Amino acid sequence: MSLSQLQALESAHVIPSYARNPVELVRGEGARLWDDEGREYLDFLSGISVLNVGHCHPAVVAAVREQAGTLTHTTNLFYTEPAMRLAQRLATSSLGGKVFFCNSGTEANEAALKLVRKAKPRGEIVVLHGGFHGRTYGSLSATTQESKQAPFAPLVPGFVPIQPTAGEVEAAVGEGTAAVLVEPIQGETGVHVLSDEFLLAARAACDRVGAALVFDEVQTGMGRTGTMWGYEQTPVVPDALTSAKALGGGLPIGALVTGPRLADVFAPGDHGSTFAGGPLAAAAANAAFDVLEDPELLARVRELGERLRERLEALPGTANVRGRGLMVGFDVADAPTVARRALLEQRLVVNATGPGTIRLLPPLVVSDEQLDDGVGRIAAVI
Numbered sequence: 244m245s246l247s248q249l250q251a252l253e254s255a256h257v258i259p260s261y262a263r264n265p266v267e268l269v270r271g272e273g274a275r276l277w278d279d280e281g282r283e284y285l286d287f288l289s290g291i292s293v294l295n296v297g298h299c300h301p302a303v304v305a306a307v308r309e310q311a312g313t314l315t316h317t318t319n320l321f322y323t324e325p326a327m328r329l330a331q332r333l334a335t336s337s338l339g340g341k342v343f344f345c346n347s348g349t350e351a352n353e354a355a356l357k358l359v360r361k362a363k364p365r366g367e368i369v370v371l372h373g374g375f376h377g378r379t380y381g382s383l384s385a386t387t388q389e390s391k392q393a394p395f396a397p398l399v400p401g402f403v404p405i406q407p408t409a410g411e412v413e414a415a416v417g418e419g420t421a422a423v424l425v426e427p428i429q430g431e432t433g434v435h436v437l438s439d440e441f442l443l444a445a446r447a448a449c450d451r452v453g454a455a456l457v458f459d460e461v462q463t464g465m466g467r468t469g470t471m472w473g474y475e476q477t478p479v480v481p482d483a484l485t486s487a488k489a490l491g492g493g494l495p496i497g498a499l500v501t502g503p504r505l506a507d508v509f510a511p512g513d514h515g516s517t518f519a520g521g522p523l524a525a526a527a528a529n530a531a532f533d534v535l536e537d538p539e540l541l542a543r544v545r546e547l548g549e550r551l552r553e554r555l556e557a558l559p560g561t562a563n564v565r566g567r568g569l570m571v572g573f574d575v576a577d578a579p580t581v582a583r584r585a586l587l588e589q590r591l592v593v594n595a596t597g598p599g600t601i602r603l604l605p606p607l608v609v610s611d612e613q614l615d616d617g618v619g620r621i622a623a624v625i
């Protein structure tokens with residue numbers, strides 16, 4: 244089918260909740276994508292930080308092929324090895340508690356919200372203006388953005404939005420607080436790294452009242468910032484974190500990971516999901532984990548990130564280059580046009596998070612040459 248035929252099918256039959264680019268992608272490999280006419284693209288978005296291992300990583304492809312021909316689904320009424328192994332790896336690589344599986348980022352945050360409420364009944368959740376946690380009602384209620392929330396009111400009660408300052412978090416957290424939920428680097432709203440001062444104050448405030456500090460690591464996790472988890476480059480350790488996006492190496496899976504204190508808050512029947520932790524997605528995730536936990540790869544992500552930020556800073560027309568590892572944002576005039584021209588004229592996939600910001604999330608397996616090539620293509624459109 245041609246692109247125009249796909250567009251006709253979309254306008255006739257697909258609920259118009261997405262603004263798609265006029266490109267049909269048919270194949271991917273590493274940091275490269277191809278469209279239906281055989282044109283090659285350089286991918287600096289990775290399906291919004293899903294393909295951290297790159298497109299069609301051979302280890303993930305092999306694991307999926309093997310598992311797809313063996314057993315794809317059982318429900319959680321039974322044991323399967325891929326999920327139990329993945330839970331062990333997730334918990335031991337991070338907070339040392341236990342794992343609840345689900346299928347997406349928003350679901351991981353729903354699980355976290357239910358968990359912290361059960362741990363502190365009727366407790367409030369302190370969240371940040373400009374945060375993003377997903378589209379289902381609990382996560383949306385934690386996403387303090389007027390445009391995303393207003394059409395869907397009334398939202399879930401009990402969320403307290405603040406600015407990410409030490410003073411505001413100290414004032415907002417009290418005996419009635421169940422949790423403070425934040426992204427260590429705000430991704431969807433433009434790659435804003437939370438300050439150490441704020442995070443230390445949030446940690447201290449939570450400790451003072453027995454509230455949980457929860458990090459939404461759906462975007463910052465799985466090596467994106469040059470450590471397996473984003474919190475490792477902050478001065479604090481959260482009580483729980485959420486993961487999804489890159490966790491499945493391209494397949495849908497999410498997880499809530501707790502520290503020891505919150506590990507046994509849920510009891511059988513408290514929460515669940517039919518597909519969660521299924522053997523196919525978990526096998527893909529274990530293969531992705533093998534690739535991403537490599538200390539050499541993580542060190543390279545930190546180096547490449549510095550190189551990328553230096554090169555972007557040197558370009559005329561860029562400002563406020565920021566981020567950690569290969570999670571990078573910069574300001575530029577008319578970012579949506581820059582992103583569109585990058586895609587259609589330079590065959591470079593990037594994303595505008597708003598009118599003035601471009602976000603770059605290349606696969607972590609990107610080569611030096613591809614990184615420089617991408618910066619060259621950006622330079623050509625600004």
Ligand SMILES: *Cc1c(COP(=O)(O)O)cnc(C)c1O
Binds near residue numbers: 346377378426431488
């Ligand atoms: C993408 C994202 C989500 C939502 O994940 P979905 O899989 O789209 O539900 C939540 N939190 C953060 C920080 C994200 O980047």
